[in-house]
Amino acid sequence: MPGAEALREALAGALGDPGRVSTGESERDLHAADMTFHRPHRPDVVVYAASTADVAAVLALADEHRIPVTPFGAGSSLEGHVIPLAGGISLDLTRMDRILDVSPADLTATVQAGVTRTALEREAAKHGLFFPVDPGADATLGGMAATNAAGTTTVRYGKMRANVLALEAVLPGGRVVRAGSRAPKTSAGYDLLGLLVGSEGTLGVITELTLRLHGIPEQAVVLRLSFPDLEPACRAATAIVAAGAGVTRAELIDGWTIAALNAHQGTDLPVGPSLFVEAAGSAGTVASDLELVRAVAESEGALEVVAERDPTARTRLWAARHAAAYAVAAAAPGKRHRSTDVCVPLSQLAGAVSFARGELERRGLVGGVVGHAGDGNVHIGLMVDPDDPVELAASDELVELLVEDALARGGTCTGEHGVGLGKIHALEREHGDLVPLMRELKRVFDPNGIMNPGKVLAPA
Numbered sequence: 425m426p427g428a429e430a431l432r433e434a435l436a437g438a439l440g441d442p443g444r445v446s447t448g449e450s451e452r453d454l455h456a457a458d459m460t461f462h463r464p465h466r467p468d469v470v471v472y473a474a475s476t477a478d479v480a481a482v483l484a485l486a487d488e489h490r491i492p493v494t495p496f497g498a499g500s501s502l503e504g505h506v507i508p509l510a511g512g513i514s515l516d517l518t519r520m521d522r523i524l525d526v527s528p529a530d531l532t533a534t535v536q537a538g539v540t541r542t543a544l545e546r547e548a549a550k551h552g553l554f555f556p557v558d559p560g561a562d563a564t565l566g567g568m569a570a571t572n573a574a575g576t577t578t579v580r581y582g583k584m585r586a587n588v589l590a591l592e593a594v595l596p597g598g599r600v601v602r603a604g605s606r607a608p609k610t611s612a613g614y615d616l617l618g619l620l621v622g623s624e625g626t627l628g629v630i631t632e633l634t635l636r637l638h639g640i641p642e643q644a645v646v647l648r649l650s651f652p653d654l655e656p657a658c659r660a661a662t663a664i665v666a667a668g669a670g671v672t673r674a675e676l677i678d679g680w681t682i683a684a685l686n687a688h689q690g691t692d693l694p695v696g697p698s699l700f701v702e703a704a705g706s707a708g709t710v711a712s713d714l715e716l717v718r719a720v721a722e723s724e725g726a727l728e729v730v731a732e733r734d735p736t737a738r739t740r741l742w743a744a745r746h747a748a749a750y751a752v753a754a755a756a757p758g759k760r761h762r763s764t765d766v767c768v769p770l771s772q773l774a775g776a777v778s779f780a781r782g783e784l785e786r787r788g789l790v791g792g793v794v795g796h797a798g799d800g801n802v803h804i805g806l807m808v809d810p811d812d813p814v815e816l817a818a819s820d821e822l823v824e825l826l827v828e829d830a831l832a833r834g835g836t837c838t839g840e841h842g843v844g845l846g847k848i849h850a851l852e853r854e855h856g857d858l859v860p861l862m863r864e865l866k867r868v869f870d871p872n873g874i875m876n877p878g879k880v881l882a883p884a
């Protein structure tokens with residue numbers, strides 16, 4: 425690998441613009457870490473790509489000289505994904521931020537990879553449309569595709585994989601490939617689009633995406649439900665889904681997190697296990713769905729059922745839910761965030777959530793349990809001191825136990841955050857038999873191992 429200065433010069437030459445290649449300390453620091461407890465590691469150089477041609481030039485040069493490349497979107501991933509463990513190039517995609525096309529007739533949008541989800545939301549809304557996948561952060565759509573992200577509306581609209589119709593990607597060496605089409609479905613050959621979605625920057629760099637848009641429902645109402653305990657709250661969430669209510673969101677929040685939200689967001693929510701359930705559609709379907717949700721909640725002993733109909737109140741409620749990670753962080757200043765997620769079959773949700781809450785408390789760790797309950801997804805947000813070996817070991821043990829428990833229940837080690845650095849052992853535990861096949865796939869796309877080394881698969 426050339427020295428940092430020679431690398432900077434070679435990249436500036438390849439891009440024809442020295443202003444988009446930086447070896448500055450602060451730029452490297454900004455690309456060395458995520459918001460979590462994972463230890464930072466600086467890249468040697470940060471490159472800001474402005475076009476697919478830029479990405480191709482960088483990957484051609486990097487492959488020739490065996491220089492590691494870590495793609496960087498908004499840097500909001502939670503398992504150490506963007507940390508350039510082996511140095512090299514952090515390839516920042518945020519300047520590829522053009523919305524290329526919104527087609528109301530096709531219900532599609534085509535965007536460059538650095539467009540953020542809220543930028544697309546603003547543009548799509550002009551046409552009465554929206555893009556549903558909504559992780560709490562204002563992530564880039566390229567990063568969201570790379571992690572196969574999900575969010576509060578997955579129960580109705582699915583994850584990124586269900587909402588990416590086509591993509592353009594650059595492979596190591598600089599080859600540009602396109603997978604998928606603008607048609608609503610395809611059966612044309614192996615699903616390479618599905619493989620690149622969720623590949624966490626380890627196979628190539630996504631440069632463009634064609635995404636599915638959806639019509640904004642005529643009406644939406646949120647029911648805020650509080651329960652005496654976590655288990656009935658979980659049972660209510662799964663019963664609501666099983667009853668066929670057309671809910672667009674079914675979010676679980678434990679009492680600890682509700683208290684943290686009240687303190688951080690200035691809300692006044694009743695402190696206790698809660699569900700926020702949204703029904704959306706025409707006025708008639710919303711009314712009957714709400715009736716169903718209310719009946720299920722009451723049969724599970726709900727203490728309070730409050731309907732939020734006012735759009736501003738609803739927006740405030742979802743903004744608070746999306747801020748859960750920041751509220752957890754604010755509850756333990758000086759510590760670092762550690763977020764982990766597992767996903768279980770719906771019948772196992774109540775057991776998995778109670779287990780998580782119980783084990784967290786037993787270890788005296790600071791944190792909360794939330795979940796996209798409608799899709800069996802359990803999140804634990806902890807605050808840890810990375811310099812306290814006892815606390816760190818307790819959190820490691822907790823994550824390991826949660827994964828073991830989820831697998832024993834027929835679930836998976838991550839429903840949406842992905843593997844990154846933090847879940848490599850968990851992936852081996854879940855899919856040890858498939859890991860050799862995954863390694864072979866990785867070699868086909870990236871024979872020199874330059875793409876985001878040390879993520880998803882342990883170094884060979």
Ligand SMILES: Cc1cc2nc3c(=O)[nH]c(=O)nc-3n(C[C@H](O)[C@H](O)[C@H](O)COP(=O)(O)OP(=O)(O)OC[C@H]3O[C@@H](n4cnc5c(N)ncnc54)[C@H](O)[C@@H]3O)c2cc1C
Nearest residue numbers: 497498499500501559560563564566567568570574625630
């Ligand atoms: C407060 C908060 C709440 C969150 N809630 C959720 C949630 O509900 N659901 C959820 O799924 N996630 C959630 N996340 C995690 C995070 O927002 C998602 O993982 C998101 O998809 C990451 O997008 P990003 O643009 O930040 O990508 P980054 O973090 O920059 O990158 C993520 C990974 O993708 C790779 N990558 C980035 N861009 C590209 C590209 N163009 N081509 C190829 N590889 C690329 C990177 O190398 C890295 O491995 C949350 C995070 C925060 C901070």
